Amino acid sequence: MKTYLECYPCFLKQALSAARRAEGTEAQQLSVIRRVMKILNKLDASAIPPAIARLVHHAVREEISCPDPYREAKRKSTEQALALLPELRKLIDDSQDPMDTAIRLAIAGNIMDLGVMEDFGDLDQTIRRVLKQPFAIDHTEDLRKLLETSDHLLYLADNTGETVFDRALIERINIPVIYAVKGSPVLNDATEQDAIEAGLHEVATILSNGSDVPGTLLELCSTEFRDAFKNAPVIIAKGQGNYESLSDAVSKVFCLLQVKCPVIGEDIGAPTGSIICRRSYP
Amino acid sequence: MKTYLECYPCFLKQALSAARRAEGTEAQQLSVIRRVMKILNKLDASAIPPAIARLVHHAVREEISCPDPYREAKRKSTEQALALLPELRKLIDDSQDPMDTAIRLAIAGNIMDLGVMEDFGDLDQTIRRVLKQPFAIDHTEDLRKLLETSDHLLYLADNTGETVFDRALIERINIPVIYAVKGSPVLNDATEQDAIEAGLHEVATILSNGSDVPGTLLELCSTEFRDAFKNAPVIIAKGQGNYESLSDAVSKVFCLLQVKCPVIGEDIGAPTGSIICRRSYP
Numbered sequence: 001m002k003t004y005l006e007c008y009p010c011f012l013k014q015a016l017s018a019a020r021r022a023e024g025t026e027a028q029q030l031s032v033i034r035r036v037m038k039i040l041n042k043l044d045a046s047a048i049p050p051a052i053a054r055l056v057h058h059a060v061r062e063e064i065s066c067p068d069p070y071r072e073a074k075r076k077s078t079e080q081a082l083a084l085l086p087e088l089r090k091l092i093d094d095s096q097d098p099m100d101t102a103i104r105l106a107i108a109g110n111i112m113d114l115g116v117m118e119d120f121g122d123l124d125q126t127i128r129r130v131l132k133q134p135f136a137i138d139h140t141e142d143l144r145k146l147l148e149t150s151d152h153l154l155y156l157a158d159n160t161g162e163t164v165f166d167r168a169l170i171e172r173i174n175i176p177v178i179y180a181v182k183g184s185p186v187l188n189d190a191t192e193q194d195a196i197e198a199g200l201h202e203v204a205t206i207l208s209n210g211s212d213v214p215g216t217l218l219e220l221c222s223t224e225f226r227d228a229f230k231n232a233p234v235i236i237a238k239g240q241g242n243y244e245s246l247s248d249a250v251s252k253v254f255c256l257l258q259v260k261c262p263v264i265g266e267d268i269g270a271p272t273g274s275i276i277c278r279r280s281y282p
Numbered sequence: 283m284k285t286y287l288e289c290y291p292c293f294l295k296q297a298l299s300a301a302r303r304a305e306g307t308e309a310q311q312l313s314v315i316r317r318v319m320k321i322l323n324k325l326d327a328s329a330i331p332p333a334i335a336r337l338v339h340h341a342v343r344e345e346i347s348c349p350d351p352y353r354e355a356k357r358k359s360t361e362q363a364l365a366l367l368p369e370l371r372k373l374i375d376d377s378q379d380p381m382d383t384a385i386r387l388a389i390a391g392n393i394m395d396l397g398v399m400e401d402f403g404d405l406d407q408t409i410r411r412v413l414k415q416p417f418a419i420d421h422t423e424d425l426r427k428l429l430e431t432s433d434h435l436l437y438l439a440d441n442t443g444e445t446v447f448d449r450a451l452i453e454r455i456n457i458p459v460i461y462a463v464k465g466s467p468v469l470n471d472a473t474e475q476d477a478i479e480a481g482l483h484e485v486a487t488i489l490s491n492g493s494d495v496p497g498t499l500l501e502l503c504s505t506e507f508r509d510a511f512k513n514a515p516v517i518i519a520k521g522q523g524n525y526e527s528l529s530d531a532v533s534k535v536f537c538l539l540q541v542k543c544p545v546i547g548e549d550i551g552a553p554t555g556s557i558i559c560r561r562s563y564p
Contacts, residue, residue: 005308008315009294016287026287030327033290037319045312 001244003049004263008040011056014115018060018187022069035059049244050215053115057186057214068185070114070160077112077161077188078197084123088168091131102169103140104130107256107275109165110158110239114188115214116260136259136270139279143254146234152176154232155204156216157190158239158257163198166238170203178228179204183221186212189241215241240264243278251281283526285331286545290322293338296397300342300469304351317341331526332497335397339468339496350467352396352442359394359443359470360479366405370450373413384451385422386412389538389557391447392440392521396470397496398542418541418552421561425536428516434458436514437486438498440521440539442472445480448520452485460510461486465503468494471523497523522546525560533563 012033019032039055061067068074088105095101108130111120120126147153152175157163170177179200182189190198195206210222216237218226229235235253237246243255243264259265259274270276294315301314321337343349350356370387377383390412393402402408429435434457439445452459461482464471472480477488492504498519500508511517517535519528525537525546541547541556552558 005298005311005315006295008319009291009298012291012294013288016291029287033287034323037290037323041316041319041323 001048001247001264001267003043003045003047003052004267006263007049007052010261010263011040011052012036014053014187015056015060017114017118018057018069019064021073022060022064022066024060024064024066028064032060032063035063048215048217050213050241051217053215053241054186054213054217054220058212061185070185070188073114074160074188074190074194075197077159078164078194080123081109081112081161081164082198084127085164085168088127088165089171091127092168092172099144099172100140101131102172103143103256103277104275106162106165106169106236106238107258107277109162110256110258111260112159112161112188113239113260114159115241130258130275133275135277136274137268137276137278139254139282140277142279142282143234143236143277146252147173147175150175150233152178152232154178154180154228154235156209156235156237156242157181157195157200158242160188160190160194160198162238163190163195163200167198167200167203170200177204178207178232180207180209180216180225180228182212182214183208183210184212187214189214213241213245215245217245243268243276247280249280251279253280254278255280283330283529283546283549285325285327285329285334286548288545289331289334292543292545293322293334294318296335296469297338297342299396299400300339300351301346303355304342304346304348306342306346306348310346314342314345317345330497330499332495332523333499335497335523336468336493336495336499336502340494343467352467352470355396356442356470356472356476357479359441360446360476362405363391363394363443363446364480366409367446367450370409370447371453373409374450374454381426381454382422383413384454385425385538385559386557388444388447388451388518388520389540389559391444392538392540393542394441394443394470395521395542396441397523412540412557415557417559418556419550419558419560421536421564422559424561424564425516425518425559428534429455429457432457432515434460434514436460436462436510436517438491438517438519438524439463439472439477439482440524442470442476442480444520445472445477445482449480449482449485452482459486460489460514462489462491462498462507462510464494464496465490465492466494469496471496495523495527497527499527525550525558529562531562533561535562536560537562 209225491507493502
């Protein structure tokens with residue numbers, strides 16, 4: 001997805017939020033904002049949002065000498081989501097169509113995004129909404145068929161905490177799963193440590209993608225990850241960052257997300273608040 | 283009021299909004315954003331928001347060669363408010379305390395602000411709310427006393443359309459009123475033309491302040507206006523821009539506004555949605 005002009009103020013807002021989470025002084029926060037404006041001023045107009053967000057968060061971490069501004073928020077998110085895991089499993093077990101419920105819950109978990117808002121509100125309310133809500137784009141049938149005929153699944157993680165919702169879905173998937181996480185911290189995206197804290201290593205093989213892009217830019221990923229991407233017969237890509245990077249990817253990629261910003265809504269063709277299971281080139 | 287770091291993304295958002303109202307091409311919109319980031323990067327940290335907003339809107343008008351991007355929006359706002367004028371007068375006439383109602387309506391009209399949001403929503407709903415809502419800061423008694431003992435009032439206008447609500451208040455004031463407007467277009471702030479279209483010349487002497495600041499920076503105003511400011515025994519200053527510029531002014535200034543952004547809310551000490559009649563140094 002291209003970078004829209006609306007993204008520019010949003011990058012500044014995100015930088016300020018991250019700088020405050022990193023406990024930067026007022027002067028450091030101003031330095032971050034100025035540095036981000038310089039980055040934005042030099043941008044190639046074709047740069048996609050996750051590539052820019054990577055530079056923005058790099059500036060925050062460097063300016064404030066804080067390797068992981070979202071560490072504490074991520075720990076809390078995982079704790080909060082783990083407390084819900086028994087309930088998520090019960091919702092899936094008790095439902096008429098457990099796979100549909102598990103996919104919906106994985107999408108519900110995508111609300112745990114600290115890039116768009118300062119907090120993600122009431123999780124229970126989101127779960128209830130997403131369990132009932134019609135899909136704005138629904139390629140779940142294709143996804144379910146492909147999961148039945150594939151020998152493994154590559155699952156691209158998004159936010160920490162959301163990982164636990166992914167775990168509940170993965171427990172329902174009968175083929176081996178590679179769970180790909182970020183190579184190093186960026187925003188509240190899950191790293192290997194975050195995924196292990198959420199217990200993903202118990203249900204999947206965790207694979208670092210070797211990059212700190214809040215999304216998936218193959219050219220910045222490790223060879224190992226690129227091979228896994230190439231060899232996967234089916235891929236689930238979670239969240240807005242992965243949609244922004246993979247919206248035009250090969251047809252084995254299914255983006256599972258909630259639309260949380262109007263710009264993505266316009267690009268994908270569904271309003272804010274929508275739930276999406278979108279196959280590239282269905 | 284100082285410029286908070288939260289204002290930076292907001293300036294970019296406002297610039298983009300203005301560039302689109304000016305019907306700039308995508309390339310022109312990007313040029314505007316880049317130019318505004320350069321302005322923001324060179325700012326003195328002590329610059330107050332209306333001084334920055336002036337530069338931002340100057341960049342938009344120049345980059346897109348459009349002298350008044352808000353012309354059409356302003357025309358519509360005046361038309362919409364004029365249609366309400368008979369109702370405003372009736373609300374005042376029928377009320378137990380006509381002056382209180384007139385002051386409240388003047389504050390209700392302050393919602394017609396295109397700097398914060400793309401549109402200002404339902405006017406009737408705002409009027410109903412503001413007529414009942416308790417003041418978050420209430421120096422109306424001081425204001426009313428001063429209006430009784432003063433020989434004239436200087437009234438600093440804010441948005442176009444809001445002018446009509448000001449007119450309804452001015453009709454209730456028994457001393458001569460000087461209605462000060464912007465010297466040239468900026469945002470949807472009222473100029474002389476806008477004030478005349480709203481009929482203010484029928485109830486007050488219209489005075490240009492000689493500046494294009496969306497607020498009142500005395501050092502950028504005409505000598506004539508500065509004299510009027512100095513000689514006025516009492517001053518009503520409408521809206522956020524005037525609060526940002528005059529929050530620490532002399533005690534004869536009464537800021538009448540609705541709090542429409544959380545940054546101003548924090549500065550003034552009242553949440554978004556509050557109604558304010560605030561005397562500087564009561």
